[in-house]
Amino acid sequence: MITVVAVSGLATVQDGGRPGHMHEGVPPGGALVPELLARANAAVGNEEHAAGLEVFGAITLSGTATTLVASDDSVPVQLAAREPWRLLCAGARVRYVAVRGGIDVPKVFGGRGTLLAAGLGGHEGRALRQGDELRVGAPGSSHRPPLRSAPDLDAAIRVVPGPDLDLFEAGALDILLGSEFRVDARSDRTGIRLTGPRLQRVGDDLGASCPMVRGAIQVPPSGDPIVLGPDHPTTGGYPVLAAVVVACLGALGARPVGAAVRFVAVR
Amino acid sequence: MAVTLEPFGDTAWRARLPETGDGASRRALLEELRALPGVVDVVISECHALVVLAVGASPEGAREAIARTLAPRSASAPDAPTQPELREHRVLVRYDGADLAEVASASGMSSAEVVAIHAGTAYEVAAMGFLPGFAYLRALDPRLILPRRATPRPRVSALSVAIAGPYTGIYPFASPGGWHLLGTAVGFTPFDARTGAVMSLGDRVRFVAHTREAAP
Numbered sequence: 001m002i003t004v005v006a007v008s009g010l011a012t013v014q015d016g017g018r019p020g021h022m023h024e025g026v027p028p029g030g031a032l033v034p035e036l037l038a039r040a041n042a043a044v045g046n047e048e049h050a051a052g053l054e055v056f057g058a059i060t061l062s063g064t065a066t067t068l069v070a071s072d073d074s075v076p077v078q079l080a081a082r083e084p085w086r087l088l089c090a091g092a093r094v095r096y097v098a099v100r101g102g103i104d105v106p107k108v109f110g111g112r113g114t115l116l117a118a119g120l121g122g123h124e125g126r127a128l129r130q131g132d133e134l135r136v137g138a139p140g141s142s143h144r145p146p147l148r149s150a151p152d153l154d155a156a157i158r159v160v161p162g163p164d165l166d167l168f169e170a171g172a173l174d175i176l177l178g179s180e181f182r183v184d185a186r187s188d189r190t191g192i193r194l195t196g197p198r199l200q201r202v203g204d205d206l207g208a209s210c211p212m213v214r215g216a217i218q219v220p221p222s223g224d225p226i227v228l229g230p231d232h233p234t235t236g237g238y239p240v241l242a243a244v245v246v247a248c249l250g251a252l253g254a255r256p257v258g259a260a261v262r263f264v265a266v267r
Numbered sequence: 268m269a270v271t272l273e274p275f276g277d278t279a280w281r282a283r284l285p286e287t288g289d290g291a292s293r294r295a296l297l298e299e300l301r302a303l304p305g306v307v308d309v310v311i312s313e314c315h316a317l318v319v320l321a322v323g324a325s326p327e328g329a330r331e332a333i334a335r336t337l338a339p340r341s342a343s344a345p346d347a348p349t350q351p352e353l354r355e356h357r358v359l360v361r362y363d364g365a366d367l368a369e370v371a372s373a374s375g376m377s378s379a380e381v382v383a384i385h386a387g388t389a390y391e392v393a394a395m396g397f398l399p400g401f402a403y404l405r406a407l408d409p410r411l412i413l414p415r416r417a418t419p420r421p422r423v424s425a426l427s428v429a430i431a432g433p434y435t436g437i438y439p440f441a442s443p444g445g446w447h448l449l450g451t452a453v454g455f456t457p458f459d460a461r462t463g464a465v466m467s468l469g470d471r472v473r474f475v476a477h478t479r480e481a482a483p
Contacts, residue, residue: 022308022319023297024464025439026399109463118399118440118458163273163281208432209396209403211310211317213279235312235396235403243276246322266277 002063002099004132005084009057013103013122013134014096016049018111022234028214029113029121030230032094032189032253036072038148040098043070048145050102050137051112053128055095058088067136068100074147076100093183093256104137115231117190151251156264158248159217164239168219169200173265176217176241181225181261190233191218191226192252194261198223199241209235215244227252270337272330279319280326282337286314290391290469294351297468299336305329311468312394313403355471358437358455360386360428362476364448366416370430374410382476384408385449390435390472400439400458402466407435419445426452428474435474453477 017030031037038048063079070076071087072095079085089095105112105123114122123132161173181196199219216228218238272280293311300309305324310317318333320326362382371378390404415431427438429446439457457465
């Protein structure tokens with residue numbers, strides 16, 4: 001058992017997501033930065049998608065002396081009964097805590113992660129609060145997968161152009177690929193909002209809502225793009241200029257508010 | 268006629284669907300696509316099918332099977348889909364929505380007429396999306412077709428029954444929303460925490476006015 005002694009900002013239980021339910025309107029979920037959750041898990045001998053804590057802000061935890069935790073810096077720490085352990089995002093957008101054995105909340109539709117919009121999964125379907133007590137799973141056979149590297153916060157984010165190129169002005173893709181955007185403070189797990197040069201559309205929103213994927217770069221009438229996150233609505237009404245490749249989702253999600261984002265096309 | 272698959276990121280394909288498909292054939296398509304090897308998620312909306320592949324699966328390798336499944340075929344073909352089981356849902360509605368009077372005035376009718384028209388139509392689930400369990404229900408009477416509200420509400424209550432464009436729907440959870448609110452579903456949960464979405468693609472839905480509390 002671990003106890004949440006204090007939280008500032010937003011902390012939720014997250015894991016590898018719950019694929020396979022998008023036809024019911026359930027988004028794929030999963031850690032905003034899968035590489036960082038994997039690093040924390042590897043440090044305590046968990047498999048990379050084991051449920052851990054995703055923290056925007058800071059969290060203080062306590063547990064028994066046998067509880068082994070680690071953050072994404074991958075240094076394991078033994079939690080002692082009376083010594084609270086604090087994780088602070090400081091300059092980072094988001095950080096992760098893994099506990100040996102994983103956070104043992106019920107699996108809901110194939111995942112243990114929290115979907116706040118539906119009050120689903122995680123700890124009682126909600127953000128963690130002071131005083132919450134989280135059960136810890138039985139440690140499996142300890143395995144040490146190769147430690148994944150932390151995402152590169154400066155590299156260009158790779159995208160596949162389209163599929164709604166015909167709903168944009170001819171130069172819109174060039175503007176996306178040739179400009180610098182910045183992560184906006186309104187970003188969350190449903191979408192990363194960017195500001196930068198306006199991406200000019202032709203015509204209105206899509207006539208009917210269309211299926212969406214994580215990483216889709218939707219452009220609302222304002223012209224400021226939104227890159228859909230793990231908890232994105234499974235359908236959306238804004239045209240999509242390009243979509244971020246899966247391998248770059250973490251590198252985008254990890255960028256703090258105000259950080260620069262550049263895109264490069266892969267084909 | 269060949270089906271064009273457009274890449275949507277590096278692990279998904281999107282295809283435009285013919286507008287003619289009925290509920291049963293659209294549901295059959297959903298189930299067939301979901302059963303293809305390497306496919307983890309399928310979303311079918313009014314005009315598109317999205318097929319998401321497992322990370323590590325080869326999108327090119329899955330392309331042919333997806334295109335074949337999407338290709339129009341005759342009912343006598345050996346791989347014709349089996350008829351899916353579509354359900355019919357009856358949903359009680361208390362027509363107490365904040366926008367009922369405004370919808371009535373915009374469509375030149377009384378509130379009672381709006382209720383009679385909305386509850387007098389058999390709808391079909393045209394797509395699932397937006398939120399877990401949310402169904403875009405089509406066949407809204409053309410007299411009730413209105414654009415979304417100019418300014419979305421920051422919070423619409425769970426179980427609100429609303430209309431926008433050619434659709435009506437039931438909000439499964441409280442959320443921001445730009446649809447016009449006609450009422451509140453009574454004794455109906457669009458998303459069950461154990462079993463998932465209650466309505467599925469192609470299902471029929473009827474609204475029944477909850478008269479006991481409908482009088483002013």
